[in-house]
Amino acid sequence: MSIRFLHKILKNPTVLASGILGNSKDILERVHENGCGLMTLKSIGPEPRDGHKNPTVIDLGCGMINAVGLPSPGYLNMENEWEALENRNFPIIASVYGSSIDEYRKVAEYVSSKKPDFIEINISCPNSEKHGMIFGINRESSRDVVSAVKKVISVPLIVKLTPQAPDIADIARTCEDAGADAICAINTLGPGMVIDIESKRPVLSFKKGGLSGPMIKPVAVRCVFDIYKAVSIPIIGLGGITTGEDAVEMVMAGASLVGIGTAVRYRGIEVFQKVAGEMDDWLADHALSLTDIKGAAHNE
Amino acid sequence: MMTNPITDQKPVMLRVMEKKTENTGFATLFFEYSLPFRPGRFIMVWIPGLDEKPYTISLHDQDRFAVTIEAKGIFSKKALTLEKGDLIGIRGPFGNGFEIKPGQSAAVVAGGCGMAPLATLADHLPDITTFIHGARSKEFILFPGRFSVPREFCTDDGSLGHKGLVTDLLEKNIVLGKHFDMVYACGPEIMMYKVFELCETHGIPCQVSLERYMRCGFGVCGACVCGKQVVCKDGPVFHSRDLRKMKDFNTKALLKSGKEVDLSQYFSWRCQ
The missing domain is CATH 3.40.50.80 (Nucleotide-binding domain of ferredoxin-NADP reductase (FNR) module)
Incomplete structure (x- = not known):
């Protein structure tokens, strides 16, 4: 089920979502060996950052809540990692975050020099005081950060959006106009909160956290549906995709590729080959191709 | 107190049933609870407002289990001030055993x-x-x-x-x-x-x-990767057949930031 995405041919439409297992070349290679078409590195920031104290990631059965808090060695402290990734035999997206346009620009410019296949800017993280989401909920700041980053990088730019935007389709269109090559939607939903009633404390140390997994899939599908109507650039659709049927649904909403994250919890690292295989089976059963079903839910 | 079942999902608060001082700097906390368990698996121990850390089970029988803690850092020192009747959060068990x-x-x-x-x-x-x-x-x-x-x-x-x-x-x-x-x-x-x-x-x-810095405990966040292995999920116990291929064994580990460092640097941070 190989598929073209911008300038790259991928072995299938599954994408490892940012923040999941993206910490080293070795583990990305294993994810690739387990059937993933395109792997996203853990978000890279301007400074060394530890992230929040634990608990940071909790399974709720219907999905997860997390506030890991954007840990990163800092973009200037990853030479060993880049060196290792230079000799990779799989495609990667480097995810980047910042707390100002200038930070996004300088991190993205540097990361671009390391030749990832794509750069994704995370303007949608709900789990930090000052990074990310604040840019992605507003049309002007989305436009400014996208056009600033686009000018300084030499690989295609993906913009990761938040479902908290009052009108995500409008933000997506703004990003396209500012030069984005693709949209990735959605980041985690929320923030939400879980309180332990015996200790009377929020369970996450950051108190609030983003929701992911099956419980957010309908929101993700709706967002991708809305974005597909508004833009002509390709969309990586993610949010709760656990099975091939979930992936087919996301493609029908308008996604070109399907991101997988929380499902690693429920189906293991093998989830990528399982989902890709199940998509193939579904398409074969229905005598359809991926192209046939892309955006199919928009047909009147 | 009625206790919800302890699972690998959100933590459940348990009361310390007994605390036993072992020897210099060590104490064991006992809990009255029948935990499904195999030797070598671990639990995440949560002190609300402070932190959550992985601990192995040091004693397990039909109706109780225990963790043995060495007073090293802020978390373990706090854990050892807990007394009989105090509440502590537990989720798990995790790992292979x-x-x-x-x-x-x-x-x-x-x-x-x-x-x-x-x-x-x-x-x-x-x-x-x-x-x-x-x-x-x-x-x-x-x-x-x-x-x-x-x-x-x-x-x-x-x-x-x-x-x-x-x-x-x-x-x-x-x-x-x-x-x-x-x-x-x-x-x-x-x-x-x-x-x-x-x-x-x-x-x-x-x-x-093996030991690495952990967050989720169930193989998703990637904080504890060691070579191609995820210590919290594929491990923490590794067999010779895995160790032969694990090039980070006794060489590298990730800090909390995700920065890859030599093991000596990792352990000097962990022992702070």
Whole structure:
């Protein structure tokens, strides 16, 4: 089920979502060996950052809540990692975050020099005081950060959006106009909160956290549906995709590729080959191709 | 108090049933709860408002379990101020646990607080032929009088048993002709590496229990990767067949930021 995405041919439409297992070349290679078409590195920031104290990631059965808090060695402290990734035999997206346009620009410019296949800017993280989401909920700041980053990088730019935007389709269109090559939607939903009633404390140390997994899939599908109507650039659709049927649904909403994250919890690292295989089976059963079903839910 | 079942999902608050001071800097917290468990698996222990850390189960029977904690950092020192009746959050158990085959003749090799996961293993293993325990000095030997199999001791200062390393004792046993089908080890990573090397030389399979900084506990966040393995999910126990391919074993680990560093730098951070 190989598929073209911008300038790259991928072995299938599954994408490892940012923040999941993206910490080293070795583990990305294993994810690739387990059937993933395109792997996203853990978000890279301007400074060394530890992230929040634990608990940071909790399974709720219907999905997860997390506030890991954007840990990163800092973009200037990853030479060993880049060196290792230079000799990779799989495609990667480097995810980047910042707390100002200038930070996004300088991190993205540097990361671009390391030749990832794509750069994704995370303007949608709900789990930090000052990074990310604040840019992605507003049309002007989305436009400014996208056009600033686009000018300084030499690989295609993906913009990761938040479902908290009052009108995500409008933000997506703004990003396209500012030069984005693709949209990735959605980041985690929320923030939400879980309180332990015996200790009377929020369970996450950051108190609030983003929701992911099956419980957010309908929101993700709706967002991708809305974005597909508004833009002509390709969309990586993610949010709760656990099975091939979930992936087919996301493609029908308008996604070109399907991101997988929380499902690693429920189906293991093998989830990528399982989902890709199940998509193939579904398409074969229905005598359809991926192209046939892309955006199919928009047909009147 | 009615307790919800402890699962690998959100933490459940349990009351400390008993606290037992072990020896210099160690105490064991007991909980009245029947936990599904295999030796070598671990739980996440949450002190609300402070932090959450992985701990191995050091004692397990039908209606209770315990964790043994060494007062090292802010979290463990706080944990050891808890008293009977205090609440603490638990989720788990996580990880794979030791692979145990009945009828195998086994050596168990513990270094320092690496004794904790091996203690439940020793309780469950009928066929330990050699049980080695090394520590800084006599005062740091955990669980005196607990096991039916006598331990061979070694200490850094010679205050108990052999003055030297656990691998000295293991090698002596092998050279003297003792046969082992499996060696189980837990302790400082360099010690486990030396045990692994010794076992490889003599063609004996071994299993060791690794430690890395963890967040989720169930193989998603990637904080604890070691080579291609995810320590919290694929491990923490790794067999020789995994260790041979694991190039980060005894060499590299990730800091909390995700920065890859040499093991010495990692452990100096972990011991702060």
